[in-house]
Amino acid sequence: MSVEGYLALALAAVVLGIGGYVVSLFIRQKRLESRRASLTSRSRDEGA
Amino acid sequence: MTAGKVASMDHPHEAERSPGAAGRRTRALGIAAWSLLALSIVFAFFVAREADPAMGGNLQRIFYFHVPSAWVGYLAFAITFVGSIAYLRTRERRWDLLAHSSAEIGVVFITLVLITGPIWAKPVWGTWWEWDARLTSALVMWLTYVGYLFVRSLSEDPARAGRIAAIVGIVGFVNVPIVHFSVRWWRTLHPSGPTIANPTDASGLGGPELLTFFTALIAFTLLFAWLLSLRTRIGRLGDEIERLEIEEQSRATVPALT
Numbered sequence: 001m002s003v004e005g006y007l008a009l010a011l012a013a014v015v016l017g018i019g020g021y022v023v024s025l026f027i028r029q030k031r032l033e034s035r036r037a038s039l040t041s042r043s044r045d046e047g048a
Numbered sequence: 049m050t051a052g053k054v055a056s057m058d059h060p061h062e063a064e065r066s067p068g069a070a071g072r073r074t075r076a077l078g079i080a081a082w083s084l085l086a087l088s089i090v091f092a093f094f095v096a097r098e099a100d101p102a103m104g105g106n107l108q109r110i111f112y113f114h115v116p117s118a119w120v121g122y123l124a125f126a127i128t129f130v131g132s133i134a135y136l137r138t139r140e141r142r143w144d145l146l147a148h149s150s151a152e153i154g155v156v157f158i159t160l161v162l163i164t165g166p167i168w169a170k171p172v173w174g175t176w177w178e179w180d181a182r183l184t185s186a187l188v189m190w191l192t193y194v195g196y197l198f199v200r201s202l203s204e205d206p207a208r209a210g211r212i213a214a215i216v217g218i219v220g221f222v223n224v225p226i227v228h229f230s231v232r233w234w235r236t237l238h239p240s241g242p243t244i245a246n247p248t249d250a251s252g253l254g255g256p257e258l259l260t261f262f263t264a265l266i267a268f269t270l271l272f273a274w275l276l277s278l279r280t281r282i283g284r285l286g287d288e289i290e291r292l293e294i295e296e297q298s299r300a301t302v303p304a305l306t
Contacts, residue, residue, distance in 0.1 A: 001171075003104070003105055003107045003171060004106065006107055006110075006167050006168070006170065006171055007106060007109060007110065009167050010107075010110045010113070010114075010163075010164045010168065011110075011113070013163045013164060013167070014113045014117070014164065017156060017159065017160045017163070018156070018160070018271070021153075021156045021275070022275070022278075025275070025278050025279060025282060028282050029278070029281070029282050029285065032282060032285040032286060032289060033285065036285065036288060036289050036292065039289060039292040039293065039296060040292065042296065043292065043296065043299075046299060
């Protein structure tokens with residue numbers, strides 16, 4: 001592999017690593033927000 | 049987590065419900081971090097000059113992402129260390145959450161260090177890996193904090209898991225200065241980078257390279273702060289859901305008993 005190939009490999013690792021982690025955080029956040037909304041609405045319905 | 053433990057937190061979900069000043073700060077931090085990161089990439093490829101062929105020539109540009117990633121790992125584990133001590137002293141959940149969040153981010157960045165380092169080493173040293181002091185101690189550091197994340201799942205009781213993890217977070221930090229100073233304490237293949245006290249002499253970097261390096265260092269530090277803010281918010285959200293679930297269970301149990 002050429003030097004440029006190794007450089008591209010390293011950059012891809014950094015972009016995928018950081019980008020992947022950020023995406024995973026947003027997915028976790030969305031999932032939790034939706035779960036909270038459903039629990040809050042159930043709690044409101046039961047209270048009514 | 050027990051209901052009492054969750055209830056003892058000071059309105060952990062308010063930041064999520066009303067993204068006020070804290071939300072705006074996180075957003076501003078994110079914009080600053082990503083903008084500087086983009087600038088670092090431009091600097092790394094168009095401002096920094098090609099290094100000596102013995103150091104990999106163009107491949108040396110990996111250095112502008114490899115070293116800041118290592119710095120973020122150190123910073124993250126230092127925060128885990130402080131958070132772990134504070135948690136063991138106070139037993140306040142927010143310290144455990146801070147330590148846990150920081151360790152998780154640290155593991156991500158040290159993983160990048162352990163990937164980008166060998167990619168640079170293969171064409172320059174002729175091998176992906178060498179069991180020298182820097183590489184070995186860095187691998188041990190990574191394994192320690194992967195272990196830190198793993199031990200949290202060993203106990204059903206989150207308070208106990210937090211205590212065990214805190215001990216790992218404190219003991220594991222002993223290795224961090226060893227990793228950093230290993231290139232000076234032992235003979236290693238790993239090059240020693242620039243230092244704040246003596247940035248040019250030790251590394252042979254010139255003005256454009258130092259500009260690129262410090263821009264990347266600030267960008268990665270801001271990125272870490274942004275990620276930590278996001279990750280702790282997710283942790284608080286998880287705690288709130290646990291509290292709501294416990295409340296729902298208790299509402300379901302009380303009518304059945306009466």
